[in-house]
Amino acid sequence: MNQNTNNYLAEERIGKLLLKFSIPCIMSLLVSSLYNIVDQIFIGRGVGYLGNGATNVVFPITVISLAIALMLGDGAAAYLSLCQGKKDVKSGNKSMGNVVMLLVASGVIMAVLFAVFKSQILTAFGATKNNLPYANEYFDYIILGIPFFVVGNGLNSIIRADGSPKFAMITTFAGCIINVILDPVAIFTLHMGMKGAAIATIAGQIVTAICGIVYILFRAKTFKLTLKNMIPDMAVIGKFVPLGISSFLTQLSIVVIMGVMNNVLVKYGAMSKYGADIPLTVVGIVMKVFQIVVSVCIGIAAGSQPIVGYNYGAGEYRRVKELFTTIIKAEAIVGLVSMLLFELFPLQITSIFGSEDGLYNEFAVLSFRIFLSMIILTCIQKSTSVFLQSLGKPVMAMGLSLLRDFVLSVPLAIVLPMFFGVEGALLSAPVADIVTTVAVVLMSINVVKELDSKINSDEDDAMEAQVA
Numbered sequence: 001m002n003q004n005t006n007n008y009l010a011e012e013r014i015g016k017l018l019l020k021f022s023i024p025c026i027m028s029l030l031v032s033s034l035y036n037i038v039d040q041i042f043i044g045r046g047v048g049y050l051g052n053g054a055t056n057v058v059f060p061i062t063v064i065s066l067a068i069a070l071m072l073g074d075g076a077a078a079y080l081s082l083c084q085g086k087k088d089v090k091s092g093n094k095s096m097g098n099v100v101m102l103l104v105a106s107g108v109i110m111a112v113l114f115a116v117f118k119s120q121i122l123t124a125f126g127a128t129k130n131n132l133p134y135a136n137e138y139f140d141y142i143i144l145g146i147p148f149f150v151v152g153n154g155l156n157s158i159i160r161a162d163g164s165p166k167f168a169m170i171t172t173f174a175g176c177i178i179n180v181i182l183d184p185v186a187i188f189t190l191h192m193g194m195k196g197a198a199i200a201t202i203a204g205q206i207v208t209a210i211c212g213i214v215y216i217l218f219r220a221k222t223f224k225l226t227l228k229n230m231i232p233d234m235a236v237i238g239k240f241v242p243l244g245i246s247s248f249l250t251q252l253s254i255v256v257i258m259g260v261m262n263n264v265l266v267k268y269g270a271m272s273k274y275g276a277d278i279p280l281t282v283v284g285i286v287m288k289v290f291q292i293v294v295s296v297c298i299g300i301a302a303g304s305q306p307i308v309g310y311n312y313g314a315g316e317y318r319r320v321k322e323l324f325t326t327i328i329k330a331e332a333i334v335g336l337v338s339m340l341l342f343e344l345f346p347l348q349i350t351s352i353f354g355s356e357d358g359l360y361n362e363f364a365v366l367s368f369r370i371f372l373s374m375i376i377l378t379c380i381q382k383s384t385s386v387f388l389q390s391l392g393k394p395v396m397a398m399g400l401s402l403l404r405d406f407v408l409s410v411p412l413a414i415v416l417p418m419f420f421g422v423e424g425a426l427l428s429a430p431v432a433d434i435v436t437t438v439a440v441v442l443m444s445i446n447v448v449k450e451l452d453s454k455i456n457s458d459e460d461d462a463m464e465a466q467v468a
Contacts, residue, residue, distance in 0.1 A: 056284025075244025085313020097229025126262025253405025335376030
C-alpha cells in the first residue's frame with residue numbers, strides 16, 4: 001500500500017472510511033447470500049415448495065464451503081492489514097501466496113468429499129421422502145461449482161484488504177447478474193427445474209472466481225503473487241488462519257444450526273398440524289433471510305477490517321476505539337430496522353418465495369416473529385466477534401462465536417421442542433442471543449479498557465518526550 005493510502009487510513013474521518021470500505025463489502029456479502037435466495041425465489045414459483053425444501057437440505061454444503069473460504073480469505077486479509085501497518089511487506093507477500101494455494105486445494109477437496117458422501121449429507125440435513133428427488137438433482141450439479149465458489153469468495157476478502165473494495169463488489173455482482181439472468185431461462189423457458197437453477201448458480205460462481213484471479217495476478221497493489229510464495233509455509237499459515245476462525249465459526253454455525261433444526265423440525269413438525277415439510281421449508285427461508293442481515297452486519301465489521309488492522313498495527317489506538325464505537329452504533333441500527341420488518345411484515349417477506357396455503361403462512365409468521373425477535377442482539381454480537389478478529393485476537397473472537405452458535409443454540413434447539421413442540425425450536429435463537437449479550441458486554445468493556453490503557457500510555461510517553 002502506498003504512502004498516500006497509509007496516510008488516508010490513519011487520517012481520514014472514521015465515518016467516511018467506513019462508508020468507503022464497508023458498503024462494497026456489504027454488497028459483496030449480500031450478493032453471495034443472494035445466490036441461493038434467487039434460486040429459491042424462482043424454484044418456489046417454478047417447482048414448488050418441495051423444491052424449496054430441497055434447496056434448504058443442500059444449502060449447508062454451500063455454507064460449509066463459504067466458511068472455509070472466509071476462514072482463509074478473511075484470515076489472510078486481516079494478517080495483510082496488520083503487516084501493512086507494521087510495514088512488513090515480505091510476510092504479507094508470503095501469506096498471499098499461501099492463501100491462494102489453500103483456497104484452490106480446499107475447494108477441490110471439498111467438492112470431492114461432498115460427492116462421495118452425498119447420501120449421508122442429505123440424510124444428516126433432514127431430507128424427507130417428498131423432497132429427496134429434488135435434493136438429489138440439485139446436489140449433483142451444485143457441487144461442480146464448489147471450487148469456483150471457494151476461490152471467488154476467498155479472493156474477495158483479499159481484494160478488499162488490498163484497497164479495492166469496489167472491485168470486489170463488482171466481481172460478485174457480475175456473478176449474481178449471470179445467475180439472475182440464467183435462473184428464469186433455465187427453469188421457465190428450458191424447463192430444467194432444479195438442475196437449471198444449479199447450473200445458473202455455477203455459471204455465476206465461475207465468473208466471480210475468474211475476476212478474482214485476474215485481479216491478484218495483474219492488479220494487486222500491496223502484494224506480489226509469485227510461485228515461490230505459494231510454497232506451503234506452516235509458520236505463515238499458522239499466523240493468518242487463526243485470524244479467520246471467527247468468520248469460519250460464524251458460517252459453520254449456520255450449518256450446525258440448520259442440521260439440528262432441520263431434523264428437529266421434521267420430527268416435531270410431523271407431530272403437529274403443520275406436518276414435516278412445512279416447518280422444514282419455512283425455517284430454511286427464515287435462515288436465508290437471517291443470513292442477509294448477518295451479511296450486512298459482518299459486511300460493516302469486515303469492511304472496516306483493513307482500517308482497524310492498519311491503525312492498530314500503527315499504534316493509532318484512539319482511532320481504533322472510535323471505530324469500535326461507530327461500528328456498534330451502525331450494527332444496532334441495522335438490527336433494529338430488521339427486527340421491525342420481521343415483526344411487522346413476515347407474511348409479505350414470505351410471499352416473495354411463493355404463495356402457499358394457510359398453515360404454511362401461519363407457521364411462516366410464527367417463525368419470523370419468534371426466531372428473529374432478538375436480531376438486534378445478533379448483529380452486535382457478530383460484529384464484535386469480527387472486530388476482535390481484526391485486532392488479532394482470534395481466541396476472544398472464536399469464544400463469542402462458539403458461545404452463541406454452538407454452546408447455546410444447538411442444545412436449546414434440541415431441548416426446547418421437548419417442552420414446547422415444534423414452536424420450541426424457534427425459541428432457541430432469541431434465548432441464545434439474550435444470554436450471549438452478557439458475554440458481548442463484558443468483552444467490549446475489556447477491549448475498551450485495553451485501548452484506553454494504550455492511549456494513556458502513549459500520551460504519557462509523549463509528555464515525557466516533551467519534558468526531555
